[in-house]
Amino acid sequence: MLFDYFPWLIGTALVAIFWWQSLGARSRARRAALAACEQARMTFIDELAFDRIGLGRGFIKRRYRFEFYQRGDRRYGGIVDMHGLHVARVQLEAHPFSEESA
Template sequence: MIDLAPWLLGLAIVALVWWRAMGARSAARRAAQAACEEADVIFIDELAFKRIGFSRDGQGSWRLTRRYGFEFYSRGDRRYAGTIEMHGQRVVRVYMGPRPV
């Protein structure tokens, strides 16, 4: 049973990391939908993981940063790109690329 403990601990850590990543993705999706609704454009139901790394927050502390990409359209069939940057579970910035008004 002692030999099984490190495997169970490793599995628990992997599950925790996965759970937090799914929470961040869910928060990013809600932020993208809200930004598209506010900009009066249509969110295309795709959220793509772009990058993970470390960056400084407003107080100068290092934070785990995730960047997600999404697409939207205003009219017709032309798609436009947007990005969401997150520190942990918190949305830091939503950027919606240039689009016709």
């Protein structure tokens, strides 16, 4: 009787592990986006949006999008690529350079 529930228990455990890892990846991606904005002297808009998911060699690839601004008059976009729980790349959209950000 217990073995009838075994596939459901394994499936539930796998979903829980995936969900837990996704939360960790999102948290690290948000910190990486915030650090990139601070380094560029831009203001991070407090939102990180999930964009896509894929499979890499032994890890799950995720992409998150975010927005930032310099003076509030125009928003710019950025992306964070994650390979598992590792930040693979943070990219900021081209934005104007000013004396304040030097």
